Amino acid sequence: MTDPEAILPSDLLERFRERAAVHDRENTFPSDDLDELRRIGYLSLLVPTSSGGAGLRLGEVALLQQRLATAAPATALAINMHLIWTGVARQLADRGIDDLAFVLEGAAAGEIFAFGISEAGNDLVLFGSDTAAERRADGGYAFTGTKIFTTLSPVWTQLGLHGLDSGSGDDPKIVYAFLPRSEEAAGRVSIRDDWNTLGMRATQSRTTELHGAVAPPGRVVRHVAPGPQPDPLVFAIFSIFEVLIASVYTGIARRALDLAVACAHQRTSKKTGAQYSDDPDIRWRIADMAIAYDALPPQIAALSEDLDTGVDHGSRWFSLLAGVKHRAVTTAKRVVDEAMLVAGGSSFFARNELSRLYRDVIAGQFHPSDPESAHSTVASAWLGPVTPR
Structure with a gap:
């Protein structure tokens, strides 16, 4: 397993974090972030070494995307779309389908998909x-x-x-x-x-x-053919998309949790004189956030491993993938909400990082599968299709 710190060191993430506030305020594209990611080979993480890439597995890239999103969620989401296509091409190639070989070759050569x-x-x-x-x-x-x-x-x-x-x-x-x-x-x-x-x-x-x-x-x-069907390209797009989208919002949840912990150690109650980190209500709130967050990385890792190794979940695949995306998004929103309550009124100011995370995390509900589609997919997996009347 590749060490995420080796690819995305803390000093690099700090530069991304500083620029993220500027790009958010000025509504600009993170060109400097992209340049740095290109220089470290990030665009070809999923490209096999035989094609000039890093040859990482999906689970390793999902972990890196979580780490990148703790610093610059929008940069992580943007590069996600390129990584999705390379992940699709890799999944097909691993199954002997070379229709998207040009995507792997192009990514290694610097193309952006x-x-x-x-x-x-x-x-x-x-x-x-x-x-x-x-x-x-x-x-x-x-x-x-x-x-x-x-x-x-x-x-x-x-x-x-x-x-x-x-x-x-x-x-x-x-x-x-x-x-x-x-x-x-x-x-x-x-x-x-x-x-x-x-x-x-x-x-x-x-x-x-x-x-x-x-x-x-x-x-x-x-x-x-239009409509649901088991074509390997359609499945590859859906599966890689859901896993990597879930990864970005899991990274947001982790950053919000870390900020809440830092705030709890820094703030002192005027009423009791105690640090917030000793306040039982704050401790319960942060524990609840951590319990919710802790469920996300293992599931993303497990589903990534199953995709990489070709585990056959049959008809349950779509519900598992829609479910992990939905869970990551809703959990991240909940964690950010709670983190803002721990941080107090300062988090309501636009200059506060939690304020930006609050706005960024809302985007998750608009990515497929949306809440209605996810619940419909999971209900069909467990209950079967709706009976015609």
């Missing part, structure tokens, strides 16, 4: 798309539609996305492909400068308009 799946009002997510995918004579595809929450908008070089090829109407297919950044210069990709949000501001996850943007034949990687 972004996630172009989300669409306004499309709660089908991976199982449907409002973006039109039109097949070209050479086997490539032209995509027309609007993607939202396109993280890494200022810097991506390849945009992984999906769209619907309605064909003749009898056999529609969801098409997965990658667009080169050159399509923006060609006028077929337009990125709005519209990212002005409550939290996670440094991700700069801007809206992307596609106007017949062309993915060449070699970058069209899958045609699958």
Whole structure:
């Protein structure tokens, strides 16, 4: 197991933490963070050593993402989207599917892969798309539609996305492909400068308009039927996404817990003269936070190991993955709430790190699987599908 401190040393994290406040305040992209991460090989963590990467396993990268998120949650969330695509490519390659070999090679060469799946009002997510995918004579595809929450908008070089090829109407297919950044210069990709949000501001996850943007034949990687189905690409996207999203919010929870502990040792009650760390109510509150947090890293580690080694959880896989993401997000929000109560009124000021964590952690509820989808998935796993009437 790689030592996270060796890859993300404390002095590096402190630089990220100092810059995080600036990027949050000024609503800017963390270019300096990205440069430092690139220099230490972070973009190719999941790329096999045979392809020029670090060859880390998913569990090791999940732990690193937790550590990075303790310093700069938005930076961790932004780089997450690139890591998701490399993780998908790695999972497929480990199973003998080389459709995304170019992603591993590109990441090792410095390419940045972004996630172009989300669409306004499309709660089908991976199982449907409002973006039109039109097949070209050479086997490539032209995509027309609007993607939202396109993280890494200022810097991506390849945009992984999906769209619907309605064909003749009898056999529609969801098409997965990658667009080169050159399509923006060609006028077929337009990125709005519209990212002005409550939290996670440094991700700069801007809206992307596609106007017949062309993915060449070699970058069209899958045609699958709409709706839930067991295609390995769809499963890989869902599984890596849920694990690494859970990791970012677990990192937020850890930082909030650490800040609460520090505040408890620093504050003294005027009423009793005792340190807050000796106050039974504060001790109970922090213990409750720690108990909730302690459940997250082991489950992320266990699911990561199962994904890496090909454990077959069958129909339970989707409920386990949706569940760990939902649990991480809701637990992190609860821990941040409690940390603010321990810290007191100073945490209400925008300059306070807990104030930023409070705003950042809210973003978690909007990532798939959202609370409704997660509960529906888990209910179906345990109760079976709803009986038609």
